[in-house]
Amino acid sequence: QKEVEQNSGPLSVPEGAIASLNCTYSDRGSQSFFWYRQYSGKSPELIMSIYSNGDKEDGRFTAQLNKASQYVSLLIRDSQPSDSATYLCAAPQGGTSYGKLTFGQGTILTVHP
Amino acid sequence: SAVISQKPSRDICQRGTSLTIQCQVDSQVTMMFWYRQQPGQSLTLIATANQGSEATYESGFVIDKFPISRPNLTFSTLTVSNMSPEDSSIYLCSVGLMGTEAFFGQGTRLTVV
Numbered sequence: 152q153k154e155v156e157q158n159s160g161p162l163s164v165p166e167g168a169i170a171s172l173n174c175t176y177s178d179r180g181s182q183s184f185f186w187y188r189q190y191s192g193k194s195p196e197l198i199m200s201i202y203s204n205g206d207k208e209d210g211r212f213t214a215q216l217n218k219a220s221q222y223v224s225l226l227i228r229d230s231q232p233s234d235s236a237t238y239l240c241a242a243p244q245g246g247t248s249y250g251k252l253t254f255g256q257g258t259i260l261t262v263h264p
Numbered sequence: 265s266a267v268i269s270q271k272p273s274r275d276i277c278q279r280g281t282s283l284t285i286q287c288q289v290d291s292q293v294t295m296m297f298w299y300r301q302q303p304g305q306s307l308t309l310i311a312t313a314n315q316g317s318e319a320t321y322e323s324g325f326v327i328d329k330f331p332i333s334r335p336n337l338t339f340s341t342l343t344v345s346n347m348s349p350e351d352s353s354i355y356l357c358s359v360g361l362m363g364t365e366a367f368f369g370q371g372t373r374l375t376v377v
Contacts, residue, residue, distance in 0.1 A: 185365065194356055194368040195307065197265075239306060241366075250297055250360020250367075254307045 154178055155242050157255035164262055170227040172258050174240030177221065184223045185252070186214060187239040195239055199225060230262040266291055270357050270369030277347055277376050284343045285372045287357030292337035297366070298330070301354040310355075313340040347376045 155176050164170045176184070183202045187195035201207045201214040201223065213226040227234055240255040267290040277283050287296060296313040310330055311321045319332035333341045344351050357369040 192373075194354075194371045197365060197367060200365055244309070250295070250358055250365065251309065251312060252307075252366055253309070256306050 154244075154253045155240055155255040157238075157240050157258050159258050161259040161261065164230050164260070166230060166232060166262055166264050168230050168262075170230045170234065170260055170262070172225040172227075172238050172240075172260065174223040174225075174255050175221055176223065176242050178242065179218075179221065181242045183243060184214070184216060185241045186212075186223075186225045187241060187254075188234075189237045189239060189257070191236075227260075230260075232262045232264055235261050265367050266293065266359050266361055268357060268359060268367060268369035270372055272372055273370060274373040275375070277374065279348050279376055281347055282343055282345045283347065283374060284341050285355055285357070287340045287342070287369055289338045289359055293359040293361070294337070295360060296334065296340045297358045297360070298332065298340075298342045299356040299358060299368075301356060301371075303353070307356065310342070313342075344374065347374075349376045352376045 157174050186199040188198045189195045199212050199214040201216045204216055204218050207214045211228045215224045237257045237259050239257045241252040244251045244253050269288045271286050298310040299307040300310050301307050309322050310325045311319045311332055313319050313332050313334040315334045315337050329345055331343045352375050355372045358366045360366050
């Protein structure tokens with residue numbers, strides 16, 4: 152089993168809808184999780200980090216962490232066409248710090264007008 | 265966040281040759297990381313570049329193929345040696361700040377012909 156998994160295939164939502172992106176992880180010792188957004192041809196950009204159980208909100212983005220279920224999600228409210236990108240879930244490798252990360256496969260999000 | 269400058273941004277290389285990618289950070293960082301992103305895939309960590317010691321390579325990556333230098337706390341290079349078309353990927357430099365968050369350079373898009 153991969154350490155970080157994003158099983159959902161491409162996601163298409165209409166403009167203004169809520170986009171829900173999901174991620175599971177295998178290492179129960181993982182303490183922090185990150186969501187990156189990657190536009191085509193660009194490098195990943197950090198959009199959310201979450202360190203404790205529950206929800207963390209930042210503008211239209213909400214990250215949710217459930218350590219008991221080993222589940223992380225990202226909700227994008229009022230989705231815009233500019234949100235169309237690949238979203239990558241990541242966790243530190245082996246509990247290390249300083250940016251040594253394992254990434255999920257990514258979920259391609261398309262927001263159509 | 266850190267400002268990470270990576271060059272070249274793209275290159276087309278002949279098989280059998282080598283390419284050195286440079287990564288410059290605008291602040292001193294303890295560790296720098298090199299990732300590979302093959303076409304349509306997620307990011308895979310190649311190695312951790314440690315200042316003052318040899319790089320630490322992940323499973324499946326070897327020093328002879330991907331030699332790394334880290335002469336100071338703001339600079340690193342990755343060389344892709346004896347290239348084949350399978351090496352065609354995006355190569356990304358990253359640094360970890362504020363605990364475990366990682367930030368990325370703009371990437372080097374390598375095409376081997």
